[in-house]
Amino acid sequence: MRYLCSGESHGPQLTAIIEGVPAGLLLTAEMINKDLKLRQQGYGRGGRMKIESDQVQITSGVRHGVTLGSPITLVIKNKDNKNWSEVMAIEPVSSLEYEVKKVPRPGHADLVGAMKYGHRDLRNVLERSSARETAIRVAVGAVAKQILAALEIEVLSHVLQIGKVSVTERDLTFEQIQQAIENSPVRCTDPVVSAKMCEHIDEAKQQGDSVGGIIQVLAKNVPPALGSYVQFDRKLDAKIAGAFMGVQSVKGVYFGDAMLSSSSFGSEVHDQIAYDQGFIRMSNHYGGFEGGMTNGMPIVVQAMIKPIPTLYQPLNSVHIDTKAVEKSMIERSDSCVVPAAGVVLESVLAFELAREILEEFGSSQMSNLIEAVNHHRQSMRDF
Numbered sequence: 001m002r003y004l005c006s007g008e009s010h011g012p013q014l015t016a017i018i019e020g021v022p023a024g025l026l027l028t029a030e031m032i033n034k035d036l037k038l039r040q041q042g043y044g045r046g047g048r049m050k051i052e053s054d055q056v057q058i059t060s061g062v063r064h065g066v067t068l069g070s071p072i073t074l075v076i077k078n079k080d081n082k083n084w085s086e087v088m089a090i091e092p093v094s095s096l097e098y099e100v101k102k103v104p105r106p107g108h109a110d111l112v113g114a115m116k117y118g119h120r121d122l123r124n125v126l127e128r129s130s131a132r133e134t135a136i137r138v139a140v141g142a143v144a145k146q147i148l149a150a151l152e153i154e155v156l157s158h159v160l161q162i163g164k165v166s167v168t169e170r171d172l173t174f175e176q177i178q179q180a181i182e183n184s185p186v187r188c189t190d191p192v193v194s195a196k197m198c199e200h201i202d203e204a205k206q207q208g209d210s211v212g213g214i215i216q217v218l219a220k221n222v223p224p225a226l227g228s229y230v231q232f233d234r235k236l237d238a239k240i241a242g243a244f245m246g247v248q249s250v251k252g253v254y255f256g257d258a259m260l261s262s263s264s265f266g267s268e269v270h271d272q273i274a275y276d277q278g279f280i281r282m283s284n285h286y287g288g289f290e291g292g293m294t295n296g297m298p299i300v301v302q303a304m305i306k307p308i309p310t311l312y313q314p315l316n317s318v319h320i321d322t323k324a325v326e327k328s329m330i331e332r333s334d335s336c337v338v339p340a341a342g343v344v345l346e347s348v349l350a351f352e353l354a355r356e357i358l359e360e361f362g363s364s365q366m367s368n369l370i371e372a373v374n375h376h377r378q379s380m381r382d383f
């Protein structure tokens with residue numbers, strides 16, 4: 001399974017074509033839209049989220065709510081495009097009055113992107129480097145989640161830290177986390193910490209600043225032995241880490257208790273092996289991976305998110321034509337995207353898992369895939 005996506009932030013639409021989804025999967029726009037809505041929520045999002053209420057259109061690969069096995073095309077219209085139709089016109093325009101963006105934001109793709117592609121208007125970079133693109137990746141992830149759901153695999157994300165405020169209780173089950181974040185505006189399990197996180201975001205916003213944080217993403221009921229140790233690029237944890245780093249703002253990825261294990265004795269952190277109707281581990285410090293392969297324990301992966309680059313109290317930068325020092329440009333912006341980034345990363349994990357499963361058990365039909373995975377699970381139990 002693979003996909004390619006396209007679309008500028010204020011262009012007419014975002015598009016993705018996914019190839020390799022088996023036939024026979026139930027899929028409707030509504031199943032995708034609920035994830036799109038989650039991405040748009042979260043304390044700290046900016047004005048754009050009020051303008052856009054993302055809805056996907058499925059324009060190929062599905063008939064009567066069931067996938068056909070042919071490429072699936074997903075489209076999300078940018079409702080804001082009507083306000084940008086001239087600035088973002090596809091066809092040449094004779095004359096146009098608009099502000100050409102010339103002062104790159106520190107921490108964004110503006111300057112290096114312009115140097116790479118030879119652009120003198122930084123809008124030509126920011127329109128694609130913007131995380132607006134993550135909307136379509138969430139839609140793709142929602143399709144992957146449907147494949148996983150048919151195999152009884154679930155993914156989930158929650159926020160461990162925003163700025164300097166972090167949760168202390170870390171021993172919750174998947175279901176407890178799912179329930180606890182339901183009413184949290186920052187997708188955090190602890191209501192007291194949630195409130196402090198919101199205050200912290202408000203403080204940053206008042207000062208024209210931004211904050212980052214740490215997200216945990218989990219997957220449960222993942223079959224053992226996905227991925228492989230035999231070649232570096234077949235290690236599934238490496239593929240997931242790479243895919244996570246592909247999300248805007250992610251600056252670090254670690255599995256399980258990597259921060260703790262790097263400063264502990266081996267005897268304190270290696271997950272002891274036991275047998276109970278199949279091999280299990282007595283703990284999960286390694287976040288569900290050994291040798292680049294799933295070991296049957298829940299996958300637990302954390303992503304460190306930097307504070308977003310656009311600041312309403314901008315830092316100094318340099319005008320790309322005059323070379324004069326100026327305050328960096330401002331593009332309408334959020335002040336904290338950590339909860340939304342969690343929804344994006346959940347989709348990314350879902351896609352990587354579904355892709356790996358299809359690679360391992362390759363099938364053109366969902367019924368055959370389900371049978372193959374069930375057979376594999378049984379053979380792992382019988383080992």
Ligand SMILES: Cc1cc2nc3c(=O)[nH]c(=O)nc-3n(C[C@H](O)[C@H](O)[C@H](O)COP(=O)(O)O)c2cc1C
Nearest residue numbers: 108109129131248249308309310333334337340341
């Ligand atoms: C969901 C999401 C929303 C984002 N929104 C903004 C934003 O409003 N303003 C901004 O400057 N950066 C935003 N970012 C971060 C930038 O897109 C990102 O920092 C930039 O593309 C440079 O990439 P890098 O941080 O990976 O180096 C967002 C990131 C995510 C994941």
